[in-house]
Amino acid sequence: MGRRLFCSMLIGLMICMTGCNDSVEVSDELYAIMIGLDKSEEGIKLSLILPVYGGGSGEGQQQQSDSKIFTVEADNVYEGLNQMHLQIARGVSLLHVKAVVFSEELAREGLSPHISAIRQHMETRNVMGVLITKSGAEEYLSYIQENVTGVLSQELEQLLFRPRKDLYFPVRTFEEFCREMESEYGQTYAVYCKSVEEEGELYGTALFQGDKMVEMLDKYQSVCTMMVRGEFDGGTMTAGDMVADLNARPKIRFKTDTKSEIPKINLTVSLQGGFMEGENPGNPTARDDEIAKAIEGYFKETAEKTRMCGSDIWDFGKHAARHFKTIQDWEQYDWNNKFQQAEINVKVKFKTVKTEVNKR
């Protein structure tokens, strides 16, 4: 009797614990590839790129993926997603979203309400890209969809997350973007895309103060940011009449002083690489100084830009926090406000070494 009871309970358990209750057939859902958010009269305009399922074309099957853009206007993201479910016969899943795109107009108004809705959604992933586009998000999604040369999801992932070699925009995941938005150490930033008329190029960095976009950095200013944050894997930079080929991650040294009312920050950047134009092998050190000065110029203008808009994205705050004993002292100091008055000194050193370009 005991054994029978045991066996029947075991069988019952096997039936209950297989997860059938929550199972969803892949063909029952459409897995969104990109989310786009624009401002609209009603509140927001939510756009999703969804794949189009169809039979394979057999021989010579296209590598290009078919997809369609669905757009709804709603009060908020939750409502938008619900409305989306009313439009589409299949369920919409956000499990495999690769990137979320916000229009610059919406970003300048503040992203907090939209971000928290996406973050709290049980299906969204933390590792997806965050883009701010100069044109509307829906427009940008259409542009991406039309101009993709292969499988959209793969291409997006390659574009947003491959190593930062010769790329002039930072790596930014959704989790990092949200985490730094609520940070006391500094401000957040995202990848900035030019408008569709300008070919939708991923051009630089959108700076934020709190949840509002305040400014943008161009490509070399973004490179400076990537260098300071340790994300830069090498690439070329025009420095005066030369092109510097930076072949390694720079050495960064910070020194922050928070004793006085105005914080003082000293940043030393040691770069190495080759140069391609106007190379003078007879006296390379003389050229080193010229390149260093030109790159220092980029650093200085970036530092000034971030300081003016109170957006510390170079992690100065994290170094300044070392001077405080407790979190209360640190929060009372109010770094994000103090940063706007900070005195930032930048020193760039450049050393010529043999690079692949020089060897040629």
Added chain:
Amino acid sequence: MNNESALGGREIKGLLCMAILPKLFFSLLPDGVGAVGTAVWYTQLLSFGFSLLFLFAMLHLMSLYPGQTLPKIFQSVLGKGFGMVLGTLFYLYFVAYTADHLGEAVQLIKIYNFPTTPFWVFTVGFLFVAWLICRYGLKGVAKSASLFFVPVLIAVFAALAIGSKQYDWNLFFPAGGYGFIRSGMGVLGGLSVYVDLILILSVVTTEKTNLKTFGFRGMLLCGGAVVLSFLGYLLTFGYRSSQGKTVGLVEIVQNVYFNQLFQRMEAVFFLVMVIAVTMGTCIWFYLTVSLYSTIYEIKEKRELLLPNLLMIFALATVSQVQTKEFSQTAAILFRYSGGVLFLCCILVWLLGMVRKKVKKHG
């Protein structure tokens, strides 16, 4: 069920690890970092140090009363009546503790994997497995724990190693956390992580098992994993972003991106979490039943399994329908009650020493 014979080193280490480590998959890490901020790693280190001292104090107490487990020693030191009352309070605490942890685990599984599956399915599943293993007594539970603790321990360290990609060492600062008082409370709260020590000492005696050596080694493994997990969590999220998170260790892995193929590894760690929780529930449940049977001198523990099972099921179910305020209060109570239990045991130890000295001189 009555085969409480000697336990080996692997079994003691297994019992300790499988009772303590499942908590790393719950809200222990975010709550801990949220409570003491950047001071979390050294407050946890201090808590671990105090827990080791507690272990040695209890071993000393057990050497004063040879052949007796903690509930019996309570009765010898405090008198039968008061010892039974204290033992019963401990028992009630551990029933609530088991139910709370089980409820939290099931809630996490529901949120992240099976949102529409009813709560009772998982609760019954976990308790059924616990009941099956508990039928084989302490030896069965310890053997199962010794089988699973190495993979779980490896998974914990693997999660921390994978997560190291996103560690930011600047998040250590400001190093003083929220100040001396909150850090002190953090040390007290940190003791709750090791409260399972009391459960193990309530069942295992020092006569047949080398608790000093094996217990110390087991605690070193657990303490290392716990302190490093807190450190990893702080370095990943910082003191501000840790608040409001739920799945501890899994969350560290969730955010890691290596390349197109090596990402979203949290599913593997959810599986580890389920294994750890299954084993943890089994240990908490069995030791709680053993505690009760020792207090009331009930020899046939098997008879106690079903009533306790039902009680834990009922409490775990209640924990799902309670209000937010109630669950927050319960979380705070659980965070600091470990320290209170430790304090009670220390008082019994001091009283036990005094009584022995008086007896010796008298």
